[in-house]
Amino acid sequence: MKQYSVLVLITAIFSLAWADNNNDALIEWNSIHRPVKSDGGMVASQEHRASQIAAEILAQGGNAVDAAVALGFAKAVSLPKAGNLGGGGFMLVHLAKENKTIAIDYREMAPNAATDDMFLNLFGQVSLTESRFSLKSSGVPGTVAGLLHALEKYGTMSREQVMQPAINLAEKGIIADNPFLDSLNARKIRLVQDDEVSRIYFKEDAESYRVGEVMRFPDLAKTLNLIKMQGAAGFYEGDVADKFESYMKDNDGLITKKDLKNYKVVEREVIKGSYRGFDVVSMPPPSSGGIHIIQGLNILENFNLSEMGWGSADHIHVMAETFKYMYADRSKHLGDPDFFTVPTKKLIDKKYAKSIAQKISLSKATPSDKISPNQFDDKESRQTTHFSVIDRWGNVVSNTYTLNFSFGSGKIVPGTGVFLNNEMDDFSAKPGVANAYGLIGGEANAIEPKKRPLSSMTPTIIFKNGYPILVTGSPGGSRIITTVMHQIINTIDFKMNVSESAHRPRFHHQWFPDTLFMETGFSPDTIKSLKQRGQNIQESRAGGSVQSISKLNEKEVYGASDPRRSGAKSIGVSQSGQLIYY
Template sequence: MISIKKIGKLKITAIALLILGTTTIIKNSHANESASSLLSKSSNQSDPQIITSTQGMVVSSQHLATAVGVEILKQGGNAVDAAVGVGYALAVVDPCCGNIGGGGFMVINQADGEEIFLNFRETAPLQATADMYVGKSEEASQQGYLSVAIPGTVKGLEYALANFGSLPRNKVMEGAIALAEEGYILKAGDIEILQQSKKKFADDPEIASIFKNNNQDYQIGDRLIQEDLANTLKQISLKGESVFYQGAIAQKLVQASQENGGIFTKEDFTNYQIEAKPPLSCTYRDYEILTTPPPGGGSTLCQMLSILEGYPQSREKSTQQIHRRLAAMLFAYRDRNKYLGDPNFVSVPVDKLIAKEYGAELRSQIGDRAIEPKTVGFHTTEPEGQNTTHYSVIDRWGNAVAVTYTINSYFGAGVVAPETGIILNNEMDDFTTIAGKPNQFGLIQGNANRIEPQKRPASSMTPAIVKKNDQVTMVTGSPGGSTIPTTVLNVILGVIDEGKNINQAVNTPKIHYQGQPNVVLSEPSALTKEQVKELTAMGYKIMPFRQWGAAESLAVEKNGFVGGQDLRRPAGSAQGF
């Protein structure tokens, strides 16, 4: 386990991984080009890979899942129908990150103006306690059944479909079922993911039986068929959420947990509920942002925007403007780490954090030099894993959906309950597992996020819908652990302040700063050599890092929809019709 005190001695990639968790560059649909080369090309083009449509659009990190969503739209489904179909499809074709064994957030803006936030984040089991990992191995909260929280994805997707969809469940799920039952051809990026995760497959024969080919490694061109997952999806298609939370699937999950050191009970599943409420709303210049209330990262995004709104709008990124953006990030992450938690268990002063007056107060403290994190009462951060995925959807009627969901680490807890094909999350590590002790990312978490039964862990996930004059202009979000709010910030500022189109904003190299570790992550070409020199003189520690996040986004323009596919995950695509 890595201590914060040792950060100064760590190599660049090790420090960055404290912030990002495990990062992976997927190489798939863009032949053999790396994400880095694609980004380099896009930064030299005025309009990289522009995809437009007039009847609907889906953008995700896996092109097969994107195609499932577009087909649903073509069949007359609305954006929620497509979002549900994509969610199930990603569980098949993006198994490291897409899921039905995890949880997440969904923001919906209906064409009639109704705005909805769905919280289907996982919850701690009823038998969970604040000290349940004391005296256990460091992997207890990260690997195996004791690390698994109660999944919420199926309940969330089914609630969305029942309340806001228009097509029957079997039509929405048929694409995902076909991909699981008939399989799909593995590309270079798929193999890379499997190779990086071989250690996870070693401890659980069920997950190994899926992602090993007769005990051998899969090769490029092999077909991956997931029969158990196909059967699970068929059961959900026929019976809905009840089979997952009260029926045969729940029984299998509980049995597997109890036989392998976990603490699941059937009551954990029958008691699980999602939350449906209005999204968090804040403004920036003439725009409204709809995003996640606690325990999500929306308040962090809104606080940064509130601080930066007081500065003049400019298309140029001067060193001074970058400094101001970094200071805004620092203040917002300080408050995130101090206050953020499940609002059903702790008080989170959201109204204060996103208030314009508070933004002005913080802005007045930004001078000409870097602010030392310790001088503003900074605490350490608590990011979830990088192995999350985001997708954006809009339909011909103007209904828009932003979804970010996760299983935390790569392939979650590394376990699959027999006969289910469901990869289970390790979200318990997102809680404060042991007071004062770093989690798997080397970071210490706060008391507001301590483990309690049925509590949801704090999250940085920040799906967002941007509106102007009550009309949707942008749908965005990203994976990336604690970097998610700053990734979304960079996209929004890129469009609104810097005049970029959505594809340019998504693929522009970006920066991230959260105060602990006290380094500024910088993607290649995000800063000029002169800016690095000037920022260093101001007191910042600049750390070059290859790339992170995948802000699969879209924009609404005068003549239709424009896709913003993030080239950091080349397997993805923006598709419309």
């Protein structure tokens, strides 16, 4: 039976409004989920102070890349659990005038001393302590190099202009609020074990700060200042590099000054696909997100989701089965393309997708142990963070970066203020053994020196008639790909605006464990029907924190930040340079 709701009726109205180019009437009045609207630029990020800084850069005449770089450095101060200097990530840059999209890979790299068995104990088992919390768990950070690369090639402002706001934030301090303190206190037991973290983020005797108190970060400010003055050399060489190497040597870590100096940013060809007449552009490997977003959309193109109705058992079942096949292929075929040949064309081929769609039964779930990665002829934390930016000229940045776990390994290099990542856990420490997020990998993602670990980070842009109708991405570890998929499907198939799409409850399946994780908000009858089809359901928060922007025409830009994480904020910037908050 087709299931319709009042909200589905509203989305049908949205479809007509979109077609008639009457979006203003719909989004401002007919929807209970209202995004921020602007006639110029827009910033959507998980942290309100960083959003403010990026919006002010746009107001000063900076382009999307200038604002994104300012935001990336600011988050290292205001969102230390995920914003970072000591991690890495991926950035999509769309240049409107050239109609070109570039993929910037600044993922961490394995140190030169890394080995494929470095996390195995004497019994050949993976040591979780070593792979997640030791200094060996840290890859060579790429964030500083990546942000500066983007600025130098595609920005218009100087390092001083885009970095000074973050430096001011670190020097003058931030007024502690609940989102900032909650992130610290939730992980206090782990964080205070590191003397440097305890000294910087807590008071004497590990007492927590209170709301309204000022927290300052002079060591981080000093590091940011060195980068501002010296560029990448201020981080990858000199005093900071000396501190990194000394700390690693004294504590059985692997990163050396040579590792830091030899770090390289890579520009890669974006992954492109299509879905129901929309153009899909996403991140290539070592991100697994782009390939599997397009693979999943290709499969779903064989089903009429809009006719099924949002939230129906058919809608959820078909998507869940699709997710299983995506993650099965991820386990075998994805890795760093500089070390492993990824069968990209075959994975995103529509004929291959159709062959998978034909295996999906609407009446019965296929058990995960009956799904294997396809045989062709020839791992990550929920505390990642994403931001999206568009400027008045239509240039776009979609960026996701991370430390892996919240606050990475929970360690700071003394004297730098820099949290270390624990991204080495995203490699397959042992083929067939799941990482911290239940993701299984194989030889394609085995540890090798200078190799980049596989990631689920999925910065994505959807175009229609030349307009970026959806710029999005999310944190969420293994759930990033499905979270981004929901945002795309809700936008295209169910005609939701970026705010409503983010607010709807989500669900997730990743092949193993054979569990369909579902947020609250779905009908009990729907859940009953899914169980009857053989879906193993567990109530769980199933999605991350999408930060989305939509440009529907020359005059309308909309932004929305996911309510699932406190402190997120979308801010518009008018053509005249005024900041718009609502």
